[in-house]
Amino acid sequence: MRARVSLQIEASYSEPTRSANQVLRLTPRPFDGLHVLDWFVGVEPVATLRRSEDGFGNIVHSCSHAGPLEKIVITAEGLVETQDVAGVARGLNEKQPLDLFLRPHEDAEEIAAFAAKELGGEKDRLSRLHLLMAALHEKLNHAPSDAAPRPVADVFADGEGSAREIAQVLVAAMRAQDIPARFVSGLLLDGAEGAAFHAWAEAYIDDIGWIGFDAALGFCPRDTHLRLAHGVGFFGAAPRRAAISGYAEEKVEKRLTISAARQASWQIQQ
Amino acid sequence: MSQFFDEMTNGATEPRPLYDRIAEWLRVSPPALLDSRREQAEILFRKIGITFAVYGDKEAAERLIPFDIIPRLLGRDEWTRLEAGLIQRVKALNMFLTDIYGRQDILRAGIVPSDLIFRNECYRPEMQGHSAPHDIWTHIAGIDIVRIDEEDFYVLEDNCRTPSGVSYMLEDREMMMRLLPGLFSQHAVLPVDNYPDNLLASLRSVAPPHCPGDPCIIILTPGQFNSAYYEHSFLADKLGVELVEGRDLTVRDDVVYMRTTEGLKRVDVIYRRVDDDFLDPLVFRPDSALGVAGLMGAYLAGNVTLANAPGAGVADDKAVYTYMPDIIRFYLGEEAKLKNVRTWRCREPDSLKYVLEHLSELVVKEVNGSGGYGMLVGPHASKEQIETFRQKLLSDPDGFIAQPTLSLSTCPTSFPGGVAPRHVDLRPFVLSSADGARIVPGGLTRVALKEGSLVVNSSQGGGTKDTWVLATNAK
Known part of the structure; x- marks a missing residue:
């Protein structure tokens, strides 16, 4: 689908802060399932936004503000064309070896036991991944939120979590099965309410590559998933990380608007 | 008794020539003299306030590390061998880190298994593709050395992150010169007191290229609750640089500034004693209050040098240690001069x-x-x-x-009412800089005070000794 995306993040502070530093992963990187026709990231008050690539190949903007500062508004907007590629993320700039994505997840014993039980004797890796996604979709209730994720063991015990929490549990389950897995953050283009950001997991299969699995929704990413960044865990792929100096409380509001979603030309031709 | 190499006697009744004067001094000194010197040492250490916090021990939150007044001696010939081995090893460690975060030749050559590196929490993907200034990752390395016989030195462990203990090396020397000036002057002891000058010169040499003339160098400490806080303040004092905590620094547009009474001052080199995990809440642990937001951005932009470099910890992993002889052979085409303990x-x-x-x-x-x-x-x-x-x-x-279980060598150690051999190790400090390596002759000798104990760590009841490298040979 072709969509005009506009995301606004407004961070306001309970009292003026001395300074603020931010790292933003709000720029989608094109791959086989995504054309980025136009993209813009801006910040208000105006500051130098330095664009770089992080250790995973994500596009990162960083900026710093000197205070006193009451509010920062971040805008990320552009025109993208997504294609349903059955969740396969091919054509990205892969900078890290698979071993990195096999790092055992902390406190994941319960999840590992659950994964082993659900999978029984299934041998085929792709089938195992689909089974895991379905089992966790069944077990964990999706409660949209943009809050920082809790530890996976807590989420698993609680039986409910945000998309990013469920994605972390799925990553832990995949790694427990010795399958390279990583965390992906992104946006949903179908106008779902509740949270601006979405998240899912990607797992690696020989001969195919990285494939996305979304246990919050229960299916592999489609053309409604706009991929922003990936990492070993949430914090390496977080859309925004910020720190302020001073004791102010930060309140963050986000607005995501998707418009002019017309059929992409290549779909019409098919 | 004879199963251990005793550095004074080597199992014989006569001391090794190196220890002649020490043995003579121990023979003629009345026990009361040793006792009073030991008490004086403790009073002095307490006055200076050299303390060490033991994690997980509420009763003794701040403890004195016991100091033993009998020095540990090395001959010049022994030191020369050791020094060459240390320089070789640290050179290989730096080359290894450059390679791991760069071309990864050693992994492709199949020398070190790649899962050992990438599944290790100390490998920092954020550093991949970046080189450290002058290809130096571990500016200050502490290599733990043990002896089991008269000939060979074995490396027990490499410390590439933020090795501590150097303040004890310097304080122990001052203490010896003060308490036993007679004994000290009978020996031609090579000096260690130029360590702070060497450290400063090393840190200067790795300043970012933009930096005019005199770089601004600081020491970043996690604060007074860190077990090695005394050392941080001691080094800041000796180097004549500012000791700062994370909250004293701010990053604007990839440049690090220190808040001073005269406004912001640009910082060029940070000797950081804060672990990787806590360095920058925007890149590593988000809950860290000890680091500086944006510090990694400034580092990767080349505007500030961090010593030691983030990600250096992957080289001192105990599993990587086992590959060190292969690592040295791969990069330097030489055999390791210091042996590894069978692992x-x-x-x-x-x-x-x-x-x-x-x-x-x-x-x-x-x-x-x-x-x-x-x-x-x-x-x-x-x-x-x-x-x-x-x-x-x-x-x-x-x-x-x-x-x-290593038969660590023993050295005579003084106790109330007598002298007995106790097991020791040695941690020399190797400084790597743009213009080569620097090591002062000596290091921190740690001694296991409990009879028969082989654990010398100060957190486990170990003490320290002054290490005298003499101008004369052992043989």
């Missing part, structure tokens, strides 16, 4: 089998542990401890290595 990698099934069968004879260490925490000393462990470790090993074999 079983529990990740290899055959080794694991051997280790499980010989748990009561071996020392088992966590690959990522430090400070003597989380290790099993087989011969001194109870049956329950061995069983607990067996379970740990079985559930996570990759997380452990095992070594034989």
Whole structure:
């Protein structure tokens, strides 16, 4: 689908802060399932936004503000064309070896036991991944939120979590099965309410590559998933990380608007 | 008794020539003199306030590390051999880190297994593709050395992150010169007091290229609750640089500034004693209050040098240690001058089998542990401890290595009412800079004060001794 995306993040502070530093992963990187026709990231008050690539190949903007500062508004907007590629993320700039994505997840014993039980004797890796996604979709209730994720063991015990929490549990389950897995953050283009950001997991299969699995929704990413960044865990792929100096409380509001979603030309031709 | 190499007597009745004067001094000094010197030392240390916090011990939150007044001696010939080995090793460690975060030749050559590197928490993907200024990653390295006979030095452990202990090396020397000036002047002891000058010169040499003339160097400490806070303030004082905490720094547009009474001042080189995990809440642990937001951005932009470089910890992993002889051969085309202790990698099934069968004879260490925490000393462990470790090993074999119980050398050590041999190790400090390596002749000698104990870590009841490298040869 072709969509005009506009995301606004407004961070306001309970009292003026001395300074603020931010790292933003709000720029989608094109791959086989995504054309980025136009993209813009801006910040208000105006500051130098330095664009770089992080250790995973994500596009990162960083900026710093000197205070006193009451509010920062971040805008990320552009025109993208997504294609349903059955969740396969091919054509990205892969900078890290698979071993990195096999790092055992902390406190994941319960999840590992659950994964082993659900999978029984299934041998085929792709089938195992689909089974895991379905089992966790069944077990964990999706409660949209943009809050920082809790530890996976807590989420698993609680039986409910945000998309990013469920994605972390799925990553832990995949790694427990010795399958390279990583965390992906992104946006949903179908106008779902509740949270601006979405998240899912990607797992690696020989001969195919990285494939996305979304246990919050229960299916592999489609053309409604706009991929922003990936990492070993949430914090390496977080859309925004910020720190302020001073004791102010930060309140963050986000607005995501998707418009002019017309059929992409290549779909019409098919 | 004879199973250990005693550095004074080597099992004979006569001392080794190196120790002639020490032996004579011990023979003629009345026990009361040694006792009073030892008490004076403790009073002085307490006055200076050299303390050390032991984690997990509420009773003794701040403790004095016991100091032994009998010096440990090395001959010039022994030191020369040791020094050459240390320089070789640290050079290889820096080349290894440059390679791991760069072309990864050593992994492609199959010398070191890649899962060992990438599954290690200390490998920082954020650093991939970046080079450290002047290709120096471990500006300050502490290499733990043990002796088991008159000839060979063995490396027990490499410390590439933020090794501590150098303040004890310097303070112990001052203490000896003060308490036993007579004994000191009878020996031609090579000086260690130029360490702060060397450290400053090393840090200067790695300043970013933009930096005009005199770079602004600071020491970043986690604060007064850190176990080595005394050392941080001691070094800042000796180097004549500012000691700062994370909250004293701010990053604007990839440049690090220090808040001073005269406004912001640009910082060029940071000797950081804060662990990687806590360096920058925007890149590493988000809950860190000890670091500086944006510091990694400034570092990667080349506007500030961090010593030691983030990600250097992947080289001092105990599992990587076992590959050090191969690593040295690969980069330098030389054989390692310092030996490695025989080590079983529990990740290899055959080794694991051997280790499980010989748990009561071996020392088992966590690959990522430090400070003597989380290790099993087989011969001194109870049956329950061995069983607990067996379970740990079985559930996570990759997380452990095992070594034989080493017959660490002993040195005479003074106690109330007498002198007895105790096991020692040595931690020399190697400084790497743009213009080569610097080592002062000496290091921190740690001594296990409990009879028969082989654990010298200060967190586990070890003490320190002054290390005298003499201008004369041992042989």
